Amino acid sequence: MDGSTNIEVTVLTGLSEIPAAEWDACACPEALAGGRPADPFTTHRFLAALEDSGSVGRRSGWQPRHLVARHAGRVIGVMPLYAKSHSQGEYIFDHNWAHAFEQAGGEYYPKLQSAVPFTPATGRRLLALPGPTEEIARAALLQGAKQLCDSNGLSSMHVTFCTEDELEAGAAQGLLARSSQQFHWENRGYADFTAFLAELSSRKRKQIRKERTTADAFGGEVEILTGDALRPEHWDAFWTFYQDTGSRKWGRPYLTRAFFDLVQERLRDDALLFLASRDGEPVAGALNFLGRNTLYGRYWGCTEEIPCLHFELCYYRAIDFAIAHGLARVEAGAQGDHKLARGYMPVTTHSMHWISNPSFRHAVEQYLEAERDAIDHEIEVLTEYGPFRKGQQGDA
Known part of the structure; x- marks a missing residue:
């Protein structure tokens, strides 16, 4: 050559x-x-x-x-x-x-x-x-x-x-x-989530606000965890979520339990976990990874079906984080036409x-x-x- x-x-x-x-x-x-x-x-x-x-x-x-x-x-x-x-x-x-x-x-x-x-x-x-x-x-x-x-x-x-x-x-x-x-979400220099909503049609703004209100009513709190804030017990909870999602989507999970232990050991500064808990018990989580200009949504799971919490943790919290930290985009993974209505464009x-x-x-x-x-x-x-x-x- x-x-x-x-x-x-x-x-x-x-x-x-x-x-x-x-x-x-x-x-x-x-x-x-x-x-x-x-x-x-x-x-x-x-x-x-x-x-x-x-x-x-x-x-x-x-x-x-x-x-x-x-x-x-x-x-x-x-x-x-x-x-x-x-x-x-x-x-x-x-x-x-x-x-x-x-x-x-x-x-x-x-x-x-x-x-x-x-x-x-x-x-x-x-x-x-x-x-x-x-x-x-x-x-x-x-x-x-x-x-x-x-x-x-x-x-x-x-x-x-x-x-x-x-x-x-x-x-x-x-x-x-x-x-x-x-489907990716692009940051146009929004000051906050409200500024993003202002660019949507009235019907879509109302839909998103309703979904966020519904998710907020689940009766618990959402933690934003990265770096040293991540602890082994968080991965215990997320492994439970991941197994459930993996078994339903792929027959068996792709990743082993040991991978999440190594994320804690070697990659916790690269990881971002939105963890929803009620009465001290984790009920759902969305795992992301951080790039220089991009937030990469990767895995979601839950122990119970809670209305709109998937949208909140996987899409809206990701947008919130990207705006707050000046990231250019959110990549929310493969497929999913439902992302379109939530501001993620093809x-x-x-x-x-x-x-x-x-x-x-x-x-x-x-x-x-x-x-x-x-x-x-x-x-x-x-x-x-x-x-x-x-x-x-x-x-x-």
């Missing part, structure tokens, strides 16, 4: 094989001088917590195969990468691709997946050290992933929830672009895909072209039906 002949790409079977400082110099260089990373999800501490807790590994069907690019012995790029034996926990659905490939006599699994497990949050996947080697490091990581896929006879390699500029690097190497959709998210078989690649490419048109149309329609007053919608 032009300009990268002196780049060596190696495979790691776990984050323990690379010092945290070398990984994070590529994954979150913006945090080296202090402050938060753009997002915590590709940091060494987050990905290692998934591995060390057993949430990721052979049992889970996510086997680490992280790539490291070196130039003259120096780490200049890293890429979170996993060998997958299924398509669970990805939020970019390719089950139909797997079915079609296997119906034609192929073996779709295992495949390679560059992603943050169980985390549908947009962020960098080609993690290159800033500077003159940045472009060739990203190219070398992509080529290394493709070669790992092809040399092992794997059907495909997928890079999900990547950034738009990474799509250009992928297109240069023949990866197919895919569009999907989420945005395009991106992934890119390497399909080894030429005939199958052509079929997927045609599918993705039609899908992109459908996603664009859906976002246009949803934006038109958004809760903002006419004339405000396009900026939301």
Whole structure:
């Protein structure tokens, strides 16, 4: 490959094989001088917590195969990468691709997946050290992933929830672009929640006020917990919530109990928990993670159904926090048209895909072209039906 002949790409079977400082110099260089990373999800501490807790590994069907690019012995790029034996926990659905490939006599699994497990949050996947080697490091990581896929006879390699500029690097190497959709709340410099409500239609303002009043009547209090305010007993409560939600949505929870212990130990400054209690007993909680400019909503759970408390903890408290702390946006996770009425507007998210078989690649490419048109149309329609007053919608 032009300009990268002196780049060596190696495979790691776990984050323990690379010092945290070398990984994070590529994954979150913006945090080296202090402050938060753009997002915590590709940091060494987050990905290692998934591995060390057993949430990721052979049992889970996510086997680490992280790539490291070196130039003259120096780490200049890293890429979170996993060998997958299924398509669970990805939020970019390719089950139909797997079915079609296997119906034609192929073996779709295992495949390679560059992603943050169980985390549908947009962020960098080609993690290159800033500077003159940045472009060739990203190219070398992509080529290394493709070669790992092809040399092992794997059907495909997928890079999900990547950034738009990474799509250009992928297109240069023949990866197919895919569009999907989420709902994000954008901060327009609101002074407070009331200022946000003022930009909504009258009907939506009334609905949100009613929901907040209903939630407030649950008879307890809501704590906002982060950093040293988080204690082990909070994770005991949240584990109960998470198990209930996980068993209903996925059959079994993706994360192990040990992961939350490691969040307490290593990631409590990255975590933000809205915890609702009544008479001293936790009844519901919403777990978020903090980025430099974004609040990432991740998990919700409860021990009893309380009217509107889900909306309050997951959406309205997140907006309150973002306004109070000058954050630019709230990403409330995957799917959920119900978020639209609560001020979370549709945005395009991106992934890119390497399909080894030429005939199958052509079929997927045609599918993705039609899908992109459908996603664009859906976002246009949803934006038109958004809760903002006419004339405000396009900026939301």
